[in-house]
Amino acid sequence: MTDSANSVRAARTPLNPPVRLLMGPGPSNPDPRVLAAMGANPVGHLDPYFVQLMDETMDALRQVYRTRNHHTLPISGTGSAGLEAIMLNLLEPGDSAVVCVNGYFGQRLAELARRSGADVRTIEAAPGEVVDPDALDRMLKERPAKVVAFVHAETTTGAMQPVQDVVAVARRCDALVVMDCVTSLGGVQIEVDEWGIDAAGSCTQKCIGAPPGMGPITVGPRAMAAVRGRKSKPGTWYLDLALLFQYWGETGATRKRAFHHTAPVANIYGVHEALRLILDEGLEVRWARHEAAHLALVLGLDGLGLSLFTPAANRCPTINVVRVPDGVDEARVRSRLLDMGVEMGGGLGALAGKVWRVGVMGTNARVPTVEHFVGALDEALRAEARVHSGTTSSARDTTSR
Ligand SMILES: Cc1ncc(COP(=O)(O)O)c(C=O)c1O
Known part of the structure; x- marks a missing residue:
């Protein structure tokens, strides 16, 4: 089949985007x-x-x-x-x-x-x-x-x-x-x-x-x-x-x-x-909700042994820049997470490959959402570690622990 025939067929496919939890640096999920x-x-x-x-x-x-x-x-x-x-x-x-x-x-x-x-x-x-x-x-x-x-x-x-x-x-x-x-x-x-x-x-x-x-x-x-x-x-x-x-x-x-x-x-x-x-909702309530979700994220990341790149005094609650641990393939972890329906961002510019970026924004700035995110990240990191230690054969194996 020619390229143009393929593109005609693609345009006829009903739109069916996957449902994602958007925890990158933006966009976030609209209400x-x-x-x-x-x-x-x-x-x-x-x-x-x-x-x-x-x-x-x-x-x-x-x-x-x-x-x-x-x-x-x-x-x-x-x-x-x-x-x-x-x-x-x-x-x-x-x-x-x-x-x-x-x-x-x-x-x-x-x-x-x-x-x-x-x-x-x-x-x-x-x-x-x-x-x-x-x-x-x-x-x-x-x-x-x-x-x-x-x-x-x-x-x-x-x-x-x-x-x-x-x-x-x-x-x-x-x-x-x-x-x-x-x-x-x-x-x-x-x-x-x-x-x-x-x-x-x-x-x-x-x-x-x-x-x-x-x-x-x-x-x-x-x-x-x-x-x-x-x-x-x-x-x-x-x-x-x-x-x-x-x-x-x-x-x-x-x-x-x-x-x-x-x-x-x-x-x-x-x-x-x-x-x-x-x-x-009220602006003050909303700001407090973002702050609470950010604190829950920092706590959850700490539980996974992960730390933030940004010095504590300078942190913005809505965008959390997380250090990638040594020896971890950051892109593969993001890809595993996406397979679980969760998006987070990679680093940009000088920080590319060195950090992940996690947005706590809008409707997603809620403690249960953040806890879901941390659970998924934990699972992705464990699956990646199993591949590294040779206990599974596939980089895309996301079997839960
Ligand atoms: C701080 C900052 N400024 C400007 C922009 C550009 O905004 P947009 O992508 O909506 O054009 C972004 C995008 O993420 C941003 O984070």
């Missing part, structure tokens, strides 16, 4: 009510019903971000699109930015900033560590910057950057503060207004509890003033905030909606439902 909402009747992207839903979604997002910023919306696109929107709207050629880098996603943030044509300096910290605010202070004293950006929870190393010191230093030189909170929003405390964050971007597929597809952002008044004061239009049409808020609704009397792009209606249904569930 079934979110998935049901996404299958609701589509309406037009300018339908009065949908416009009301947009307003409600913006309002709920403001509550989750703990901000009064009008300019708060889910960007069409994943978390990266939201962060790119922030960088390309705030920065332009001739501007200067400093990006804190303590892992892969800090590097990514710096690259997004560079795409604006701005002059970008980075301040680095070792994997697992956080950036030293005094070093940032020294760098800004040498030369101020328009934007200081950092990653709140670095998903590659599990480190959580303390926010307030960075903001205090950045504000001293009048810089705008940008935060990537892709791995933390909805799972750990975030206080955009109280902390003085000027712009923040996250995703929907981790602690928010919806599938991937949207990049919720919030942009404060100082940052919007910088956007409005640009010398040139941003080098992006799709992510141009001025155009996007003509559709999502500007502040003031004119609440007219101008078509910009055809909004992904089903995704916005999903985000709306996920945010409703978060607010029903």
